Amino acid sequence: xxxxxxxxxxxxxxxxxxxxxxxxxxxxxxxxxxxxxxxxxxxxxxxxxxxxxxxxxxxxxxxxxxxxxxxxxxxxxxxxxxxxxxxxxxxxxxxxxxxxxxxxxxxxxxxxxxxxxxxxxxxxxxxxxxxxxxxxxxxxxxxxxxxxxxxxxxxxxxxxxxxxxxxxxxxxxxxxxxxxxxxxxxxxxxxxxxxxxxxxxxxxxxxxxxxxxxxxx
Amino acid sequence: xxxxxxxxxxxxxxxxxxxxxxxxxxxxxxxxxxxxxxxxxxxxxxxxxxxxxxxxxxxxxxxxxxxxxxxxxxxxxxxxxxxxxxxxxxxxxxxxxxxxxxxxxxxxxxxxxxxxxxxxxxxxxxxxxxxxxxxxxxxxxxxxxxxxxxxxxxxxxxxxxxxxxxxxxxxxxxxxxxxxxxxxxxxxxxxxxxxxxxxxxxxxxxxxxxxxxxxxxxxxxxxxxxxxxxxxxxxxxxxxxxxxxxxxxxxxxxxxxxxxxxxxxxxxxxxxxxxxxxxxxxxxxxxxxxxxxxxxxxxxxxxxxxx
Numbered sequence: 214x215x216x217x218x219x220x221x222x223x224x225x226x227x228x229x230x231x232x233x234x235x236x237x238x239x240x241x242x243x244x245x246x247x248x249x250x251x252x253x254x255x256x257x258x259x260x261x262x263x264x265x266x267x268x269x270x271x272x273x274x275x276x277x278x279x280x281x282x283x284x285x286x287x288x289x290x291x292x293x294x295x296x297x298x299x300x301x302x303x304x305x306x307x308x309x310x311x312x313x314x315x316x317x318x319x320x321x322x323x324x325x326x327x328x329x330x331x332x333x334x335x336x337x338x339x340x341x342x343x344x345x346x347x348x349x350x351x352x353x354x355x356x357x358x359x360x361x362x363x364x365x366x367x368x369x370x371x372x373x374x375x376x377x378x379x380x381x382x383x384x385x386x387x388x389x390x391x392x393x394x395x396x397x398x399x400x401x402x403x404x405x406x407x408x409x410x411x412x413x414x415x416x417x418x419x420x421x422x423x424x425x426x427x428x429x430x
Numbered sequence: 431x432x433x434x435x436x437x438x439x440x441x442x443x444x445x446x447x448x449x450x451x452x453x454x455x456x457x458x459x460x461x462x463x464x465x466x467x468x469x470x471x472x473x474x475x476x477x478x479x480x481x482x483x484x485x486x487x488x489x490x491x492x493x494x495x496x497x498x499x500x501x502x503x504x505x506x507x508x509x510x511x512x513x514x515x516x517x518x519x520x521x522x523x524x525x526x527x528x529x530x531x532x533x534x535x536x537x538x539x540x541x542x543x544x545x546x547x548x549x550x551x552x553x554x555x556x557x558x559x560x561x562x563x564x565x566x567x568x569x570x571x572x573x574x575x576x577x578x579x580x581x582x583x584x585x586x587x588x589x590x591x592x593x594x595x596x597x598x599x600x601x602x603x604x605x606x607x608x609x610x611x612x613x614x615x616x617x618x619x620x621x622x623x624x625x626x627x628x629x630x631x632x633x634x635x636x637x638x639x640x641x642x643x644x645x646x647x648x649x650x651x652x653x654x655x656x657x658x659x660x661x662x663x664x665x666x667x668x669x670x671x672x673x674x675x676x677x678x679x680x681x682x683x684x685x686x687x688x689x690x691x692x693x694x695x696x697x698x699x700x701x702x703x704x705x706x707x708x709x710x711x712x713x714x715x716x717x718x719x720x721x722x723x724x725x726x727x728x729x730x731x732x733x734x735x736x737x
Contacts, residue, residue: 221601222597223513223597223600223601223651224513224600224601225513277513279512279513279514280454280455280456280510280512280513281453281454281455281456281504281512281513281514281519281522281523282454282514282518282519282522283504283512283513283514283515283516283518283519284514284516285514285516285518285658287593287657287658288514288516290594291593291594291597294594294597294598295598298598320590321590321591321594322594344664344667347550347553347554347668348554349518349521349522349525349550349551349554349555350522351453351454351522351525351526351529352454353454354452354454354455363454367516367518370518371659372659372660373659374659374661377659380583380586380587383583384587384590
């Protein structure tokens with residue numbers, strides 16, 4: 214039976230679910246674009262000894278919806294930073310957009326992210342390495358149910374140049390005391406992720422092996 | 431707070447009308463100058479500015495026979511503060527404003543960031559405009575191109591950390607109160623070529639007077655800088671795609687702290703067929719404030735065939 218607490222991130226409230234209790238460092242799950250946190254602890258986390266947490270990103274699940282959109286992956290990174298501020302160091306598994314955000318936060322807070330696993334899921338590709346064809350659309354004001362249509366629109370079009378991704382890899386490698394703070398488990402490899410996976414010191418492992426690696430730290 | 435809390439500035443004229451438009455639930459403040467039945471044109475301000483910074487320039491255009499409409503970007507001036515700020519959200523707000531305020535396509539004038547954002551919008555929605563004037567809002571390269579990749583990465587790392595730290599303190603942030611003179615002095619490093627008299631006037635139209643002093647209305651979470659994958663040369667791709675009368679006006683003052691420092695040679699390869707660029711090496715980034723008569727006359731002449 215999971216429990217939910219609300220965290221404050223700027224002017225928004227975020228839903229953080231505890232899928233299972235445990236001692237030690239939490240495993241934090243980040244869902245894909247348009248998804249919500251799982252209701253129960255996924256089977257592939259079974260070897261994790263500590264608590265298993267799952268965050269609903271802004272505009273998703275039970276988290277708040279911002280008025281008028283304006284989403285960027287970097288703002289979802291701040292969502293994760295709010296969890297790190299509240300819970301301390303975590304290991305992260307990110308699916309899809311959660312993988313991209315997981316990479317960003319691993320570079321931004323290398324001392325607090327004790328390993329990140331980048332996994333397949335919705336929103337893994339984003340808008341590609343170059344700006345996609347321009348598209349501007351105003352959606353009517355409404356009390357949007359989640360997922361917020363603006364989240365779906367904006368977070369599927371953000372540009373992800375490989376060299377930008379590699380900056381965050383280097384921040385993570387320079388700032389972490391782990392030898393291999395980043396593991397790629399995704400089978401899909403958009404340009405940014407292929408570049409990350411090609412980096413020396415980034416491991417390429419199946420999801421369960423990646424979690425076992427970080428569980429053993 | 432003692433003393434005179436008003437300021438005048440030669441040629442400055444408050445808007446003839448004010449209003450609001452909605453952008454997906456956010457309320458944006460609108461200011462208008464000129465006769466309500468005159469042909470309309472839009473003015474789009476830059477970052478950390480607000481529509482009342484057009485208080486001299488807009489009346490000149492209005493006196494030239496236009497209904498001049500400008501709005502405050504989200505978080506700026508009298509518009510709502512937002513949960514999120516982004517380039518794409520600003521672009522969308524501009525579209526919402528133009529489509530609500532105009533009956534059809536209109537000329538658009540954008541300064542600085544507002545000009546850069548209009549490049550994006552007009553590439554996506556070319557049917558909303560009849561002409562585009564861009565006032566020193568043509569990003570073509572990073573304004574400090576001599577920084578090497580290692581240094582740029584270090585700066586990005588620093589920006590990243592400070593932005594997240596700032597975000598954690600977001601609910602504690604507020605603008606510092608001050609006197610009119612104090613606020614003007616704090617803005618001066620961003621506007622070193624503009625007179626103190628003008629900056630003090632700006633305080634009286636862009637700040638609010640609280641019990642403990644004047645505060646800029648701009649959302650305290652907004653700050654210069656930041657990080658992200660954006661590249662200035664992407665804007666040049668939008669410029670090349672335009673198919674409407676285009677006038678770009680560039681400042682060539684290299685020690686002005688604001689602006690992208692693009693030169694005519696950076697822009698020329700991407701100019702649309704009907705495009706033209708004017709370059710002034712003796713006018714700073716805020717061309718329309720520093721030399722309002724010169725710029726207004728140039729714009730009026732450029733737009734005259736459309737009236």
